[in-house]
Amino acid sequence: MLIIVNGYNSPLYAQDIKEKTVLCQGCHGVSGEGGIGPKLAGQEADKILSDLMGYKNGTKKGPQSSLMSSMVAALKEEDLQEFATFYSGQ
Numbered sequence: 001m002l003i004i005v006n007g008y009n010s011p012l013y014a015q016d017i018k019e020k021t022v023l024c025q026g027c028h029g030v031s032g033e034g035g036i037g038p039k040l041a042g043q044e045a046d047k048i049l050s051d052l053m054g055y056k057n058g059t060k061k062g063p064q065s066s067l068m069s070s071m072v073a074a075l076k077e078e079d080l081q082e083f084a085t086f087y088s089g090q
């Protein structure tokens with residue numbers, strides 16, 4: 001699938017984010033179709049980003065949010081933005 005992210009639509013860029021999503025695949029599926037974690041594919045990028053920021057700063061809480069807060073702790077906002085754009089385009 002061609003991914004157009006803020007004008008970055010080169011296959012190289014797509015591969016790069018695909019490599020990063022290996023981090024998330026085990027729980028959210030290869031294309032964000034869901035698994036242990038909720039389905040991310042097709043959610044609004046803004047909503048995904050605000051969820052991720054919420055896990056990072058502790059304002060989003062769910063029954064299993066500890067899984068996510070440890071996940072995003074080491075990631076920068078720019079990384080979270082990339083994930084949000086990727087999954088919203090799936």
Ligand code: HEC
Nearest residue numbers: 023024027036037038048051061062063064065067071083
């Ligand atoms: C160890 C399993 C696991 C991994 C790895 C993981 N997640 Fe999650 N994720 C979850 C679970 C479980 C939830 C629901 C947590 C809760 O109770 O709030 C969740 C929730 C989310 C949500 C909120 C979705 C919603 O609709 O509320 C987003 C966005 C998300 N994850 C993105 C990611 C991204 C991006 C990665 C990779 C950087 C990732 N997750 C890696 C298990 C995981």
